[in-house]
Amino acid sequence: MNLIDGNQIASQVLDELSERVASLENGKPSVVFVRVGNDPASISYVKKKQKTAESIGIDAGLKVFDESISEDQLIEEIDALNADSSIHGILVQAPLPRHINDVRVFNHVSPNKDVDGFNAVNLGKLCQEQAQAFRSCTPAGIVELIRRSNIETAGKRVVVLGRSLIVGKPIGMLLLNRAIPGNATVTFCHSRTHDLPSITREADILIAAIGKPQFVTAEMIKTGCAVIDVGINRIPDSSKKSGFRLVGDVDFEQVAPKTSHITPVPGGVGPMTVAMLMSNTVQAFEQANLVQ
Amino acid sequence: MNLIDGNQIASQVLDELSERVASLENGKPSVVFVRVGNDPASISYVKKKQKTAESIGIDAGLKVFDESISEDQLIEEIDALNADSSIHGILVQAPLPRHINDVRVFNHVSPNKDVDGFNAVNLGKLCQEQAQAFRSCTPAGIVELIRRSNIETAGKRVVVLGRSLIVGKPIGMLLLNRAIPGNATVTFCHSRTHDLPSITREADILIAAIGKPQFVTAEMIKTGCAVIDVGINRIPDSSKKSGFRLVGDVDFEQVAPKTSHITPVPGGVGPMTVAMLMSNTVQAFEQANLVQ
Numbered sequence: 357m358n359l360i361d362g363n364q365i366a367s368q369v370l371d372e373l374s375e376r377v378a379s380l381e382n383g384k385p386s387v388v389f390v391r392v393g394n395d396p397a398s399i400s401y402v403k404k405k406q407k408t409a410e411s412i413g414i415d416a417g418l419k420v421f422d423e424s425i426s427e428d429q430l431i432e433e434i435d436a437l438n439a440d441s442s443i444h445g446i447l448v449q450a451p452l453p454r455h456i457n458d459v460r461v462f463n464h465v466s467p468n469k470d471v472d473g474f475n476a477v478n479l480g481k482l483c484q485e486q487a488q489a490f491r492s493c494t495p496a497g498i499v500e501l502i503r504r505s506n507i508e509t510a511g512k513r514v515v516v517l518g519r520s521l522i523v524g525k526p527i528g529m530l531l532l533n534r535a536i537p538g539n540a541t542v543t544f545c546h547s548r549t550h551d552l553p554s555i556t557r558e559a560d561i562l563i564a565a566i567g568k569p570q571f572v573t574a575e576m577i578k579t580g581c582a583v584i585d586v587g588i589n590r591i592p593d594s595s596k597k598s599g600f601r602l603v604g605d606v607d608f609e610q611v612a613p614k615t616s617h618i619t620p621v622p623g624g625v626g627p628m629t630v631a632m633l634m635s636n637t638v639q640a641f642e643q644a645n646l647v648q
Numbered sequence: 649m650n651l652i653d654g655n656q657i658a659s660q661v662l663d664e665l666s667e668r669v670a671s672l673e674n675g676k677p678s679v680v681f682v683r684v685g686n687d688p689a690s691i692s693y694v695k696k697k698q699k700t701a702e703s704i705g706i707d708a709g710l711k712v713f714d715e716s717i718s719e720d721q722l723i724e725e726i727d728a729l730n731a732d733s734s735i736h737g738i739l740v741q742a743p744l745p746r747h748i749n750d751v752r753v754f755n756h757v758s759p760n761k762d763v764d765g766f767n768a769v770n771l772g773k774l775c776q777e778q779a780q781a782f783r784s785c786t787p788a789g790i791v792e793l794i795r796r797s798n799i800e801t802a803g804k805r806v807v808v809l810g811r812s813l814i815v816g817k818p819i820g821m822l823l824l825n826r827a828i829p830g831n832a833t834v835t836f837c838h839s840r841t842h843d844l845p846s847i848t849r850e851a852d853i854l855i856a857a858i859g860k861p862q863f864v865t866a867e868m869i870k871t872g873c874a875v876i877d878v879g880i881n882r883i884p885d886s887s888k889k890s891g892f893r894l895v896g897d898v899d900f901e902q903v904a905p906k907t908s909h910i911t912p913v914p915g916g917v918g919p920m921t922v923a924m925l926m927s928n929t930v931q932a933f934e935q936a937n938l939v940q
Contacts, residue, residue, distance in 0.1 A: 459776050479775045480768030483817050484751050489768075511842045519824055525775050532811055532836050541847065543835040544824050550803045555833065 357612055358505065360584075360619045365504050366497075366627035373634050374412040385641035386415035387445035387471060387633075388437055392430065392456070393423035398449045405447070408630050414637055417443070427456045431464045438466040444644050445471035445637040450522070459521075468643065471636035474521065482526055485533045488643065490636050495527035497628025498563065498584050502537045505617055507582050510539040513558050517572070517605070518565035519546045523586050527563055552576070564605035572606040574614050582617040586625050649904055650797065652876075652911045657796050658789075658919035665926050666704040677933035678707035679737035679763060679925075680729055684722065684748070685715035690741045697739070700922050706929055709735070719748045723756045730758040736936050737763035737929040742814070751813075760935065763928035766813065774818055777825045780935065782928050787819035789920025790855065790876050794829045797909055799874050802831040805850050809864070809897070810857035811838045815878050819855055844868070856897035864898040866906050874909040878917050 377385060387409055389402045402418065409416035419437070421430065430452075437446050446469045452458045462470075467477035473492030481489030491499075502509060514531050518524035524544065531540040545555055546566075556562055556576045562583050564572050569589035577583065587605030604621030612618050619625055669677060679701055681694045694710065701708035711729075713722065722744075729738050738761045744750045754762075759769035765784030773781030783791075794801060806823050810816035816836065823832040837847055838858075848854055848868045856864050857878035869875065879897030896913030904910050911917055 459778065463773075463776075476770075476772030476776055476778070476781075477768050478772065480770065480772030481755075483771045483775065483821075484755075484768055484813055486751065486768070511840045521776055525821070525824075528836075529775075529817070532817075532838075539838075539840040541835065541837055541841040543833065544820075545833055546824075546831075548803045548831040549833040 357615050358617045359612075360501055360505050360617050360624060362497075362501065362619055362624040362627045365501055366631040368504070369500060369628070369631040370408065370412055370634060373631075373638055376638055377413040380638075380641065382645045383641075384413060384415050385444050385637050386417065386442060387447060387637045387640075388417040388419060388443050390419050390421070390430075390434070390437075390446065390448045392421045392425060392449075392452055395451070398451075402449050405630055405633060409634060409637065412634060414634060423453050425456075427460065430456060430461060434461065434464050438464075438469060441644075443469065444640040445469055447472050447633065469640055471633055471640055473526070473636065479521070479526065482529055482533075485535070490639070491530065491632070492522060492526050493629045493632040493636065494523050494565075494586060494625060495530050496632040496635070497625055498527050498586070499530050499537055500632065501584065501619065501625070501628055502531075502561070502582075505582075507537070507561065507617055509537040509561065512540050512560040514540040514542045514561045514563065515556050515559035516542065516544050516563045516565065517546070517552075517556070518563075518567075518586075519544050520565065523565040524563075527565070531561075566605055568605055569603050570605070570607040572611060574607070574610045577611060577614055579614050580616045581614070583611060583615045583619070584625065585619050585621050588621060588626060649907050650909045651904075652793055652797050652909050652916060654789075654793065654911055654916040654919045657793060658923040660796070661792060661920070661923040662700065662704055662926060665923075665930055668930055669705040672930075672933065674937045675933075676705060676707050677736050677929050678709065678734060679739060679929045679932075680709040680711060680735050682711050682713070682722075682726065682729075682738065682740045684713045684717060684741075684744055687743070690743075694741050697922055697925060701926060701929070704926060706926060715745050717748075719752065722748060722753060726753065726756050730756075730761060733936075735761065736932040737761055739764050739925065761932055763925055763932055765818070765928065771813070771818065774821055774825075777827070782931070783822065783924070784814060784818050785921045785924040785928065786815050786857075786878060786917060787822050788924040788927070789917055790819050790878070791822050791829055792924065793876065793911065793917070793920055794823075794853070794874075797874075799829070799853065799909055801829040801853065804832050804852040806832040806834045806853045806855065807848050807851035808834065808836050808855045808857065809838070809844075809848070810855075810859075810878075811836050812857065815857040816855075819857070823853075858897055860897055861895050862897070862899040864903060866899070866902045869903060869906055871906050872908045873906070875903060875907045875911070876917065877911050877913050880913060880918060 406416040462474035473490040565586035585604035593601040698708040754766035765782040861881035877896035885893040
């Protein structure tokens with residue numbers, strides 16, 4: 357079993373980006389984070405992303421709006437950021453309050469500044485295999501983990517657990533595309549799937565993104581499978597000061613010995629999501645300068 | 649075995665559309681076909697589409713450009729059609745000459761007039777499960793065949809042979825989405841897939857869209873599978889005056905007795921593609937009038 361060290365790979369990616377940013381001649385990439393309300397997890401994620409951006413020479417702004425902001429007001433604010441040529445990337449931190457249609461908001465972020473890759477244009481271009489599209493950060497991070505761990509994907513069976521817009525669908529599309537990594541035979545499973553274990557056991561690579569703590573057990577995978585665990589779930593743990601600990605969608609202790617490769621939680625996919633956001637921001641800057 | 653009669657179902661769809669068009673109060677839907685060059689198959693497809701449009705009360709225009717037109721010139725022509733508010737739908741007939749990047753052209757058709765559903769915005773919205781997106785015509789036609797044949801999809805194994813932008817990817821996404829038909833467990837197979845028969849034999853619904861004549865044989869499916877054959881291939885046939893006949897991607901004679909449902913070629917998916925183009929055109933008209 358090879359443990360895929362997401363922290364170490366993310367740190368390589370960030371080092372490479374840092375050099376790329378330092379060599380840019382037309383200024384500095386700049387990203388703005390849009391946060392609505394005061395969800396503690398969102399506050400902490402955005403802080404982490406800002407800190408990482410600044411550490412590699414990216415300007416990172418923050419716009420905070422009250423939870424009561426209307427959808428139309430939020431869209432007006434995004435239009436203003438779209439129109440500001442000094443801003444290259446815009447990230448609207450999810451989740452948004454319930455009264456706001458998040459997809460409508462994502463689709464209002466300029467496709468050229470959509471470093472989160474949630475805009476319909478970028479999702480569509482990902483299906484079209486257009487290289488200049490922004491790939492959403494978690495799927496792009498998974499592809500990078502697979503690439504840098506030398507896991508073969510061509511002709512392999514990939515099973516994706518989950519069909520979300522943010523992880524399941526785009527990671528499946530990326531690994532289906534004619535690319536390296538890519539060219540996999542991809543199966544999407546979800547809550548309506550019958551006899552799930554019979555399908556997950558066919559996987560050479562299993563990607564778990566369903567948000568159910570320790571859902572994937574050893575009986576559900578075949579020996580030698582590579583397992584990418586996207587879940588981040590809190591479960592009660594009285595031995596911790598906080599009273600909880602983080603676990604993935606995979607029962608790590610039980611599953612890990614059976615795998616060829618596995619990502620831990622935390623320290624697997626999570627750090628890569630942040631690193632790929634930085635990569636998208638640098639790409640946004642470079643593409644904006646090409647156009648000018 | 650139930651033969652899915654695409655001609656009959658398409659004719660039902662067209663009758664319904666004809667009534668819908670007759671009841672429109674703000675004018676008539678109008679579609680323009682863009683043809684580049686004189687490919688005989690393209691000429692014949694466009695004629696068929698024009699004739700069907702006119703038969704149900706849709707205005708159908710035609711713009712023909714010389715094969716030597718440059719990509720930029722073609723895009724200028726499309727921009728002019730985009731700007732013309734009397735036109736609700738634009739269809740650029742594929743294939744385009746080799747010197748033209750077809751995806752770039754498709755992405756220049758206004759998403760609101762993209763009745764072919766090939767624009768990145770509509771592909772992305774399909775992934776986002778946005779109901780107002782234009783679904784590309786062949787996948788939308790397959791969904792309609794499945795719906796009107798009462799084939800259950802929820803929780804079923806769907807295997808899609810082919811990963812094209814025009815059929816494979818969108819039909820897989822549509823059947824994966826939270827919809828009726830939909831909620832299927834979807835596997836995408838293609839030229840790089842290993843041990844294909846072991847995968848196709850798992851299918852409750854098999855969708856063949858690879859363009860290889862009579863590729864799917866009886867040994868490749870399980871008894872009771874529903875088979876949708878998207879292929880239209882010419883094979884030599886000395887008994888025909890033309891010297892050829894049309895066959896699908898499925899060896900119909902051999903496979904049909906083992907299936908629960910099967911589409912013939914011709915007379916299966918083909919007529920539905922044309923019918924759904926008409927449905928998209930009426931939708932484009934209705935959405936344009938809503939916006940005004």
